[in-house]
Amino acid sequence: MTNQRTDNRQPTTDNRQPTTDNDVNTTAFSFPTKIFFGAGALAELPAKLQSIHVSRPLVVTDPGLLKTEAFAGLRDALGQAAHNQNWFLFSGVHPNPVESDVLETAAAFRQNRCDGIIAFGGGSALDVGKAARLWIKRPELKLTDFRYDDDWSGLVPFAAIPTTAGTGSEVGRSSVITDPRARRKMVLFHPELLARFVILDPEVTRALPPALTAATGADALTHCLESFTSPAFHPLCDGIALEGIHLIVDALPRAFRNGNDLDARGRMLVAAAMGAVAFQKDLGATHSLAHPLSTLGGMHHGLANALCLPAVMRFNAERKPGLYRRIGLACGLEVVRGNDRDADAATIAFVEKFFNDLGLKRPLREFGIREEQIPELTEQAFHDTCHQTNPVPVTRDDLEKLYRAAL
Numbered sequence: 001m002t003n004q005r006t007d008n009r010q011p012t013t014d015n016r017q018p019t020t021d022n023d024v025n026t027t028a029f030s031f032p033t034k035i036f037f038g039a040g041a042l043a044e045l046p047a048k049l050q051s052i053h054v055s056r057p058l059v060v061t062d063p064g065l066l067k068t069e070a071f072a073g074l075r076d077a078l079g080q081a082a083h084n085q086n087w088f089l090f091s092g093v094h095p096n097p098v099e100s101d102v103l104e105t106a107a108a109f110r111q112n113r114c115d116g117i118i119a120f121g122g123g124s125a126l127d128v129g130k131a132a133r134l135w136i137k138r139p140e141l142k143l144t145d146f147r148y149d150d151d152w153s154g155l156v157p158f159a160a161i162p163t164t165a166g167t168g169s170e171v172g173r174s175s176v177i178t179d180p181r182a183r184r185k186m187v188l189f190h191p192e193l194l195a196r197f198v199i200l201d202p203e204v205t206r207a208l209p210p211a212l213t214a215a216t217g218a219d220a221l222t223h224c225l226e227s228f229t230s231p232a233f234h235p236l237c238d239g240i241a242l243e244g245i246h247l248i249v250d251a252l253p254r255a256f257r258n259g260n261d262l263d264a265r266g267r268m269l270v271a272a273a274m275g276a277v278a279f280q281k282d283l284g285a286t287h288s289l290a291h292p293l294s295t296l297g298g299m300h301h302g303l304a305n306a307l308c309l310p311a312v313m314r315f316n317a318e319r320k321p322g323l324y325r326r327i328g329l330a331c332g333l334e335v336v337r338g339n340d341r342d343a344d345a346a347t348i349a350f351v352e353k354f355f356n357d358l359g360l361k362r363p364l365r366e367f368g369i370r371e372e373q374i375p376e377l378t379e380q381a382f383h384d385t386c387h388q389t390n391p392v393p394v395t396r397d398d399l400e401k402l403y404r405a406a407l
Contacts, residue, residue, distance in 0.1 A: 031236075031277055033171045034197045037270065039262050041201040042161065045077045045118075052157045052196045054116030056086070058109045060129040061120045062093040070163050070204045074120055088112040096185075096294050096301075097124045098178045099143045106135035109156070116157040122216065123167030123301070126160050130193045131175035133158060143179055143186050152192040160195040163204050165255075165268035166216025166302050168223060168276020170198045183295055184380065200273065202265035210256050212300075214358035217252040217268055219302030221245065222309055223275030225351075226284040229316065229323055229391045234281040241281075244274035245330040249354070256358055282389035286312045289402055292380035297369050306360040307367075310352045311405040312390075317344035319392040324348065364407045374403050 036044060049057060059078075065071045078087050090108040093101050105128055109117065119129025133155040135141055160170035169175075174189040208216075224244035227237055248271045254264035289312070290304035297304075317323055322340030328347035329335060331354075335343040355361045369377075378400040381387070387394045 033195060033273075035171070035200060035273065036197065037200040037266070039201060039203050039266065041199050042073050042077045042204060045074075045159075045161075045199060046079065048197055048199070049116065049118075049159065052116065052159070054157050054159075056088070056112070056114045057116045057118045057159075058088045058090060058105070058112065058114040059118045059120055060090050060093065060105055060132065061125050062095070062122075063091050065121055065125075065163060066091055068163075069207050071120070073201075073204060074118075074161070087118075088114055093121065093125045093128045095124055096178050096298070097128045097176075098180050100180075101128045102131045102135055102143075102177055105129070105132035106139065109136055110139075114156075116159070118159045118161065119170075120161045120163065122162065122164040123169040126162065126167070126169035126172075127175040127177065129160070130158060130169075130172075130195075131177055131188050133193070134188065143177060146186070146188050148190055152190050155192050157196050158193075159197050159199070161199045161201070161204065162269065162272070164208060164212065164216040165205055165265070165272040166219035168220065168272045168274075168279075170195060170200075171273045171276050178295055185291055185295055198273070200266070200269040202262045202269060205255075205265045205269065206259055206262070208259060210259070211359065213256050213259065213268075214252070214360055215300050215302035215306065216272070217248060217255070217302070218306035218309075218355060218358070218360055220268070220272040220275040221248045221252070221351075221354075222286055222290075222302075222305040223279045223283070224248065224271070225309070225327055226286055226386075227275070227279040227281045228327060230279075230282040230284060230389045231391055232281045232389055237278040237281040240274050241278035242326065242330045244271045244278060245327060246332075247271040247274070249331050253354075253357065283386045284312065284390040285315070285387040285394045285399065285402065287386035288381045288384040288390075288394075289377075289399065289406075291384050291386070292377045293364070293369065296373060296377060296380065297364075297367065299367055299369075303360065303367070306355050306358075307362065307364055308402065308406050310348060310355070310361075311402050313344075313348045313351065315394075315398065315402060316391050317341070317348065323391055364403070369407065371404075371407065374400060374407070377403055 119126040173194040224241040228241035251264040251267035289308040293299040293304040324347040325343040
C-alpha cells in the first residue's frame with residue numbers, strides 16, 4: 001500500500017508512506033515545523049537567523065512585493081539595505097514559477113556567497129526558495145531529472161515567511177515548478193525541503209488586497225475540505241482540517257472586509273498552515289482540475305479551486321451521501337439531524353454562498369477559459385495524481401464533465 005500524492009503545497013511529516021512488512025501496515029505521524037506566530041514576529045528574524053547560523057541570506061520574492069509595506073517591514077527587520085552586502089535579493093519569481101526562476105535564484109546565491117535563503121511571499125516565492133536549494137547542491141540538475149531517492153542531505157538553511165494566507169507552502173516539504181516545455185507542473189518532493197523555521201506575522205498580510213485575500217483563503221479552505229474527505233487514514237489530519245475550516249469560516253470574511261483586522265489575519269495564517277499540514281492525508285479531484293487551469297490558463301490556484309470545488313462536492317455527495325455532514329458542522333451549520341443528502345446539500349449551499357460573498361462564484365469562461373481548451377485541460381487533470389485520493393473514483397469523462405459544469 002502506498003499513500004503518496006503531490007500538490008503545490010506539501011505536508012510536514014517525515015514519513016508519509018505506510019510500509020508493509022510481514023502483513024503489518026503502519027503509518028507514521030509527525031508535525032515538526034518550528035513556527036513563530038504573532039503580530040510583530042518579523043522583528044525576531046535576525047535572532048532566528050543567527051540561531052541557524054545564517055549571516056548572509058538571500059531573500060527570494062516576487063517583484064510585486066518590493067514596494068509594499070510588507071517588504072519594507074522585512075527590510076527593517078534585516079536592518080540594512082541589500083547593497084550593504086549583509087543580505088541579498090532575488091525578486092524575479094513568476095506567479096506560476098518556472099525552471100528559470102529556480103536556476104537564477106541558485107546563481108544569485110552562489111554569486112553573492114550566501115549561506116541561507118529567506119523566502120518571502122506567496123506560494124510561488126516559497127516554492128522557488130525551497131527548490132533553489134536543490135540546484136545549489138547540484139548545479140547540473142535538470143528539472144525532469146529530480147529523484148526522491150537521491151542524497152539531498154545538507155541543503156542550505158531555509159526560512160519561510162508567507163505574505164498570503166492560503167497555500168501553506170511554508171510548512172510543506174515540496175515545491176511545484178512549471179516545466180515551460182511540457183507546460184506541466186513538476187513536483188519536487190523531499191523531507192529535506194522543509195523550512196528550518198517559519199514566521200507567521202499578521203502584520204505582513206495587512207495590506208493584502210481583498211480579491212487576493214479571498215482567493216488565497218479559498219485555497220486554504222479547499223485544502224482542509226479535500227484533505228478531510230480523502231479516504232486515507234490520518235485522524236490527526238482530520239482534526240486539524242476540521243478546525244482549519246472552523247477558523248476560515250470565521251476569519252476569512254472578516255479579513256476580506258477589513259484588511260487591518262489583525263486577529264482575522266492571524267487566524268487565516270494559522271488556518272493556511274493547518275490546511276497544508278492536513279493535506280498530507282492527500283487531496284481530491286478539485287485540485288486535479290485546478291492545476292491545469294494555472295498551467296494552461298494562467299489562473300490563480302486558489303481562485304481555480306474556488307471555481308471548481310462546488311461542482312466536485314456535488315459530484316462526490318451524489319455518490320457518497322453524508323460525506324459533508326461533519327464539514328457542515330465545522331462551518332457552524334445545524335446538520336446533526338436530518339438525512340445525509342440534506343446535510344450534504346446544506347453544506348454545499350453554504351460553501352457556494354461563502355465563495356459568492358467573497359466574489360469568487362463566477363464561471364470559468366469569465367476568466368478566459370474556452371470550451372476548446374477542455375480536452376487539453378482534461379488530459380492534464382486526469383494525469384494529475386490528486387484525484388486518485390478523491391473520496392469516490394473519478395474517470396477522465398467525469399473530469400471533463402466537471403470542467404463543463406464549471407465553465
